[in-house]
Amino acid sequence: MEKIGYFINGEMRTSVTTEYYKLYDPSTGQVEAEAAKCTEQEVYRCIEAAAEQYQKWKKVPVMKRVQVLYRVKQLIDENIEELTLCVAKEHGKVWSEAKGDVLKAREGTELACSVNSLMMGEALMDTSSGYDTVLYREPVGVFGGICPMNFPAMIPFGWMAPVCIACGNSIILKVSSKTPRTAFAMAKLYRQAFYEMGYEYVPLNVITTSRKEAEILLTHPEVKGISFVGSTPVGLHVYGTAAAHGKRVQCLTQAKNHALVLNDAPVTRTAAGIINSAFGCAGERCMALPVVVAQERIADALVAKLTELAKELKVGPAYDKTSGLGPVVDSGHRKKIEAYIESGIKDGAKLILDGRNVTVPGYEEGFYLGPTIFDYVKPGMKIGEEEIFGPVLCIKRVKTFEEGLRIMNENPYANGSVIFTQNGYYAREFVNRTDGGMVGVNVGIPVPVGVFPFSGHKQSFFGDQHCLGKDGVRFYTESKTVTTRWFDEKEAENTVINSWDGTIDE
Numbered sequence: 001m002e003k004i005g006y007f008i009n010g011e012m013r014t015s016v017t018t019e020y021y022k023l024y025d026p027s028t029g030q031v032e033a034e035a036a037k038c039t040e041q042e043v044y045r046c047i048e049a050a051a052e053q054y055q056k057w058k059k060v061p062v063m064k065r066v067q068v069l070y071r072v073k074q075l076i077d078e079n080i081e082e083l084t085l086c087v088a089k090e091h092g093k094v095w096s097e098a099k100g101d102v103l104k105a106r107e108g109t110e111l112a113c114s115v116n117s118l119m120m121g122e123a124l125m126d127t128s129s130g131y132d133t134v135l136y137r138e139p140v141g142v143f144g145g146i147c148p149m150n151f152p153a154m155i156p157f158g159w160m161a162p163v164c165i166a167c168g169n170s171i172i173l174k175v176s177s178k179t180p181r182t183a184f185a186m187a188k189l190y191r192q193a194f195y196e197m198g199y200e201y202v203p204l205n206v207i208t209t210s211r212k213e214a215e216i217l218l219t220h221p222e223v224k225g226i227s228f229v230g231s232t233p234v235g236l237h238v239y240g241t242a243a244a245h246g247k248r249v250q251c252l253t254q255a256k257n258h259a260l261v262l263n264d265a266p267v268t269r270t271a272a273g274i275i276n277s278a279f280g281c282a283g284e285r286c287m288a289l290p291v292v293v294a295q296e297r298i299a300d301a302l303v304a305k306l307t308e309l310a311k312e313l314k315v316g317p318a319y320d321k322t323s324g325l326g327p328v329v330d331s332g333h334r335k336k337i338e339a340y341i342e343s344g345i346k347d348g349a350k351l352i353l354d355g356r357n358v359t360v361p362g363y364e365e366g367f368y369l370g371p372t373i374f375d376y377v378k379p380g381m382k383i384g385e386e387e388i389f390g391p392v393l394c395i396k397r398v399k400t401f402e403e404g405l406r407i408m409n410e411n412p413y414a415n416g417s418v419i420f421t422q423n424g425y426y427a428r429e430f431v432n433r434t435d436g437g438m439v440g441v442n443v444g445i446p447v448p449v450g451v452f453p454f455s456g457h458k459q460s461f462f463g464d465q466h467c468l469g470k471d472g473v474r475f476y477t478e479s480k481t482v483t484t485r486w487f488d489e490k491e492a493e494n495t496v497i498n499s500w501d502g503t504i505d506e
Contacts, residue, residue: 002033004180006042007187007206008049010194015042021177021208026092026327027317029365035180038209043216046172046205050142051222053203054170058139062116069112069166071193076106079189086182087153088318092327092367095319097281101153105186107450108158111468112166118473119167128503131485137477139168141224144217146238147175148230149329150284152182159467160227161204167476170203172217177208178329218242225249227467232459239462250463250475252456254387255286255415258408259444260430261294261302262401265420271305277444278393279313279371282328287416287447291384293396293404303375303395307353310371317363327367328390334367337390341372344383349374355391385411401426409435414457416446437461
């Protein structure tokens with residue numbers, strides 16, 4: 001059985017720990033490898049290494065830094081099939097979704113390749129008579145990235161590492177102990193890129209450990225910032241603890257995204273978009289669409305079409321390219337989702353399609369759940385208000401646009417929100433009044449491309465700067481302003497200086 005250690009100073013190291021996490025292939029339910037529960041001392045060692053790496057890397061000109069990221073992007077392209085298989089085997093995403101995970105990592109890397117222009121500062125001559133001011137953007141130092149299990153390529157190596165490193169920082173990635181193998185494969189590509197470009201170090205460290213050891217990243221003075229993706233309760237703790245220790249923090253947390261379907265929406269195309277959004281990645285994504293708020297006149301036809309299309313999804317192993325819905329990540333998560341389904345039945349929602357007890361011939365031990373649909377979900381039902389993170393779709397029925405919008409905005413989370421309609425007036429009203437940070441008009445997964453920020457709101461985000469886009473560059477850099485004044489012969493003899501040193505003209 002392969003035992004995976006941790007990545008530090010450009011190489012894989014064996015951990016001294018005696019505790020390991022079992023790594024499953026969700027499609028078969030079999031243990032494939034084990035990942036180390038790294039010790040506190042090994043976390044400290046990663047921080048020390050990252051601090052040393054930063055001192056070297058920050059001195060490298062930005063044009064040379066982005067050249068390394070260009071090479072990383074090329075290596076992702078050259079290894080895309082192997083990386084896709086790795087994601088599929090460790091997480092359970094079907095092939096197209098696993099490839100999308102890798103492509104989103106590439107997208108973040110492409111953003112990092114443009115950091116040389118995004119880091120450009122500002123300048124103004126004669127801010128006051130004879131005074132000029134320039135603003136520079138500089139790297140910050142060592143960052144910690146705390147990653148979830150659901151996107152093992154995109155989140156650590158699309159949202160975090162590329163822009164962080166391109167801006168001149170170093171990073172320690174605490175990756176999920178359920179899905180770490182893709183991260184270690186990506187780390188090796190970074191090592192190849194850095195070594196090929198003549199660097200004898202890599203400003204990247206990757207580790208698996210428990211929450212207890214990861215807490216060190218939140219309090220250690222050498223770590224200057226934390227990027228976190230995970231649950232809202234943990235995100236609140238991370239934000240509060242790290243901020244209290246003087247760190248910049250961005251926490252991307254839970255969601256319960258809703259779509260409002262108006263009576264004029266085209267039923268077939270709308271249903272197809274919802275099926276993709278609700279059941280893609282087995283619902284294990286914070287931009288999934290687990291709730292549809294449908295106007296009453298369209299609701300029956302919409303539910304019928306959703307049920308028809310959901311039944312057509314082929315449940316199967318992730319690496320079978322004909323599979324339409326793969327397994328969830330592990331048996332514990334499957335039990336949690338099944339408990340939510342039981343809760344929905346108990347609370348009185350109408351179970352239209354039950355995905356429990358699905359079997360896949362030849363893969364009977366896999367962690368499968370079929371698509372599940374509830375209708376007539378009412379306020380107060382857990383299935384309609386809490387994040388399930390699985391292939392469960394809830395239908396809430398409303399009479400009017402205003403009622404639907406109110407129900408959506410009452411939810412404490414606000415990652416994404418969607419409207420399906422052909423009416424421009426209501427679409428515009430929705431865009432202006434929804435609480436969602438990423439809004440879709442007839443787009444079920446309104447995640448913008450990486451040049452824009454991933455901009456969750458309310459209880460879905462804590463911090464000042466989102467990941468990706470210009471926000472991401474601001475998060476991984478700090479501003480420095482320089483004001484200059486050059487003296488002529490007369491000024492050089494001046495002995496009277498006002499309290500603002502001349503920077504205010506009267």
